[in-house]
Amino acid sequence: MLKINNLKAGIAGKEILKGLNLEVNAGEVHAIMGPNGTGKSTLGNVLSGKDGYDVSEGSALLEGVELLELSPEERAQLGLFLAFQYPVEIPGVSNANFLKASINEIRKSKGQNPISAPEFLKLLREKMELVEMQKDFISRSVNVGFSGGEKKRNEILQMAMLNPKLAILDETDSGLDIDALRIVANGVNKLRTNDNAFIIITHYQRLLDYIVPDFVHVMYDGRIVKSGDKSLALELEEKGYDWIKEEVEAL
Amino acid sequence: MTTIIDTSIYSEAFDNVLNQKALSEGILQKKQKALQQFEQLGIPNMKNEEWKNTYLAKYLKKGFQPGLVKKDLSKTETIAEILPSLTENINRIVIIDGLFSQELSQIHPSIQYNIFSTSHCWSEDIQNANQIFSSLTDEKKQSLTSLNTALSQDGVFIEVVEGGSAHVELLIVQTGSDIISMPRNIIQVGKNAYLNIAEQHILIEGHSMTNMVAEIVMEENAKIEWVKIQDAGDQYHLIDSSYVSQKENSRYHCTTLSLTGDLLRNQQYIQIAGEQAHADLGGIYILENQQQADNIIVIEHQVPNTTSNQLYKGILDGSSTGVFNGKIIVVEDAQKTDAYQSNKNILLSDDAAVFTRPQLEIYADDVKCSHGATSSQIEDYESFYLRSRGIGKELSKALLMFAFVADVVEEIENTTLKEWVKSRISTKLKIDL
Ligand SMILES: Nc1ncnc2c1ncn2[C@@H]1O[C@H](COP(=O)(O)OP(=O)(O)OP(=O)(O)O)[C@@H](O)[C@H]1O
Ligand SMILES: [Mg+2]
Numbered sequence: 001m002l003k004i005n006n007l008k009a010g011i012a013g014k015e016i017l018k019g020l021n022l023e024v025n026a027g028e029v030h031a032i033m034g035p036n037g038t039g040k041s042t043l044g045n046v047l048s049g050k051d052g053y054d055v056s057e058g059s060a061l062l063e064g065v066e067l068l069e070l071s072p073e074e075r076a077q078l079g080l081f082l083a084f085q086y087p088v089e090i091p092g093v094s095n096a097n098f099l100k101a102s103i104n105e106i107r108k109s110k111g112q113n114p115i116s117a118p119e120f121l122k123l124l125r126e127k128m129e130l131v132e133m134q135k136d137f138i139s140r141s142v143n144v145g146f147s148g149g150e151k152k153r154n155e156i157l158q159m160a161m162l163n164p165k166l167a168i169l170d171e172t173d174s175g176l177d178i179d180a181l182r183i184v185a186n187g188v189n190k191l192r193t194n195d196n197a198f199i200i201i202t203h204y205q206r207l208l209d210y211i212v213p214d215f216v217h218v219m220y221d222g223r224i225v226k227s228g229d230k231s232l233a234l235e236l237e238e239k240g241y242d243w244i245k246e247e248v249e250a251l
Numbered sequence: 252m253t254t255i256i257d258t259s260i261y262s263e264a265f266d267n268v269l270n271q272k273a274l275s276e277g278i279l280q281k282k283q284k285a286l287q288q289f290e291q292l293g294i295p296n297m298k299n300e301e302w303k304n305t306y307l308a309k310y311l312k313k314g315f316q317p318g319l320v321k322k323d324l325s326k327t328e329t330i331a332e333i334l335p336s337l338t339e340n341i342n343r344i345v346i347i348d349g350l351f352s353q354e355l356s357q358i359h360p361s362i363q364y365n366i367f368s369t370s371h372c373w374s375e376d377i378q379n380a381n382q383i384f385s386s387l388t389d390e391k392k393q394s395l396t397s398l399n400t401a402l403s404q405d406g407v408f409i410e411v412v413e414g415g416s417a418h419v420e421l422l423i424v425q426t427g428s429d430i431i432s433m434p435r436n437i438i439q440v441g442k443n444a445y446l447n448i449a450e451q452h453i454l455i456e457g458h459s460m461t462n463m464v465a466e467i468v469m470e471e472n473a474k475i476e477w478v479k480i481q482d483a484g485d486q487y488h489l490i491d492s493s494y495v496s497q498k499e500n501s502r503y504h505c506t507t508l509s510l511t512g513d514l515l516r517n518q519q520y521i522q523i524a525g526e527q528a529h530a531d532l533g534g535i536y537i538l539e540n541q542q543q544a545d546n547i548i549v550i551e552h553q554v555p556n557t558t559s560n561q562l563y564k565g566i567l568d569g570s571s572t573g574v575f576n577g578k579i580i581v582v583e584d585a586q587k588t589d590a591y592q593s594n595k596n597i598l599l600s601d602d603a604a605v606f607t608r609p610q611l612e613i614y615a616d617d618v619k620c621s622h623g624a625t626s627s628q629i630e631d632y633e634s635f636y637l638r639s640r641g642i643g644k645e646l647s648k649a650l651l652m653f654a655f656v657a658d659v660v661e662e663i664e665n666t667t668l669k670e671w672v673k674s675r676i677s678t679k680l681k682i683d684l
Contacts, residue, residue, distance in 0.1 A: 076641035092657020
């Protein structure tokens with residue numbers, strides 16, 4: 001599904017990703033952990049096409065298509081989704097209209113007709129239930145006045161509506177209470193199929209109790225320096241990152 | 252930059268206009284006085300503070316002249332076809348080239364309000380209308396308003412009686428003649444009465460200039476919601492001046508949406524003369540090409556415990572120009588005044604320009620006045636959020652522009668008016684959801 005090869009990228013003259021390799025297959029869930037400032041969000045941003053990054057080397061193929069040459073919307077239209085660490089507020093544009101715009105732009109890119117109103121409403125109702133979101137959120141402006149946890153849940157709603165092939169969740173669990181965490185995890189679990197994949201960036205092993213990853217990676221200084229199964233997350237929880245840093249520096 | 256414009260053509264026009272109709276002595280005197288005032292003041296030039304960024308002579312030179320407008324019924328049918336479809340239960344007032352159109356207006360009889368043409372008020376001596384006429388404008392000494400007072404032939408008088416309510420659609424139609432039309436409107440909203448007005452301008456062909464003036468008197472606890480949509484194309488020129496006097500507990504809310512026009516100049520002079528009264532002025536201008544939109548606001552807090560709110564937002568592309576002059580005056584005894592003013596702009600092009608001038612004249616010590624102005628761009632990180640959801644660059648930009656002006660729209664209480672404004676903005680921004 002996703003193949004990242006020797007990716008080097010930076011911002012404002014500072015190299016942040018320093019030759020990153022990662023392969024994600026359909027049906028898999030990968031967790032990425034790592035100390036603050038090691039480039040996890042940068043990876044999500046560079047893959048999604050955010051402006052301002054200089055990619056100096058490497059490639060990132062989504063089902064064989066080079067992502068790094070595409071606009072952000074083209075990447076989304078191909079089936080990439082990024083759940084933001086800090087979702088943006090859009091006053092005056094209702095959640096429903098935003099989702100409809102998004103779905104229709106994606107359909108348009110595939111030469112499909114706009115979604116019909118009943119079809120859209122049915123889908124929306126179904127997905128709102130999935131993330132246990134109250135009805136009035138449909139008509140409220142996107143993220144305006146949403147609590148931190150509601151914003152994150154809204155990201156999952158968007159993901160559910162767009163049904164991406166590959167979703168990257170950037171600290172979607174941060175700031176969630178126990179119930180919201182369960183709802184978000186539940187949402188992801190229900191959306192998991194053999195045809196899609198997830199990359200979950202998190203600082204907490206707790207989330208991985210709910211969403212059981214196939215692989216856990218540790219990112220340090222712009223690279224993935226260690227990979228393992230879910231037991232690696234438990235080990236990190238217990239021992240912190242110092243031993244990883246030592247290992248890396250010993251090389 | 253300044254051009255001297257010969258004012259003798261205005262005096263000549265005046266003689267023609269006066270010869271037309273029998274006017275009562277009182278009206279005649281007011282008009283004569285206004286002509287004198289106009290002759291003294293002259294056409295405003297850029298040395299005048301309020302016109303510093305607006306080169307009026309440039310527009311007048313396109314050939315607009317004052318003159319006697321004659322009713323041309325041959326055009327009625329063509330115009331009827333162009334007008335938006337009728338909404339039930341709403342009074343339609345159509346003004347063509349400054350003259351009230353009996354043929355195209357549609358007024359539902361009611362004991363709650365009276366709607367007459369201004370010329371009817373003048374010839375039939377309708378007292379309350381004629382008392383208001385020129386009573387709010389006189390001392391402001393605005394030369395174009397004086398010109399309107401002198402040369403106006405017609406317009407509409409709306410009186411909402413005590414406790415009554417009225418819904419009005421006001422269509423200002425210009426056929427495209429070279430004569431500057433001068434509609435004169437008089438509005439009186441009685442105690443506990445409510446008026447809402449949906450105003451829009453329509454240009455049939457060619458180019459045109461309208462110099463419109465309204466005098467608005469609000470009694471105790473009266474409420475007005477007024478939406479003005481200016482979208483008559485780039486051959487349209489408008490100077491729209493409103494003079495408002497507010498009594499106790501009255502609420503005046505006017506929202507102006509400037510979308511197309513060579514020059515769209517909005518002037519609002521508000522006197523808050525009763526305690527607990529509130530004035531709300533909102534404006535959105537979305538401009539491109541050479542378009543210019545001005546918003547000139549003077550709010551005078553004359554008594555204690557009053558509030559006002561000005562919220563203006565502009566999006567400027569091409570080599571368009573926006574002017575915002577917002578003046579708040581708080582007289583010596585007007586303690587506990589709470590006045591807020593904000594003008595925010597997004598500049599989409601290097602050639603677009605915005606001139607913002609907040610002015611505070613505060614003579615009382617226990618007041619809250621705040622003002623702010625910003626000029627910004629659409630932020631990349633915001634745009635990235637939308638694009639990462641598959642929404643193309645153009646639509647992302649449009650949605651963010653919509654979001655930028657949304658708070659002005661949200662202030663409109665009446666849902667019909669609010670939806671109308673929303674849909675016009677969506678159309679303008681090519682948002683089709
Ligand atoms: N616009 C920028 N200009 C300069 N440095 C930047 C910029 N954006 C990010 N960085 C730096 O890049 C590094 C990686 O940031 P990134 O946000 O990817 O970290 P992260 O691993 O997601 O951290 P966290 O766990 O705290 O979310 C940090 O040192 C950060 O300060
Ligand atoms: Mg991060």
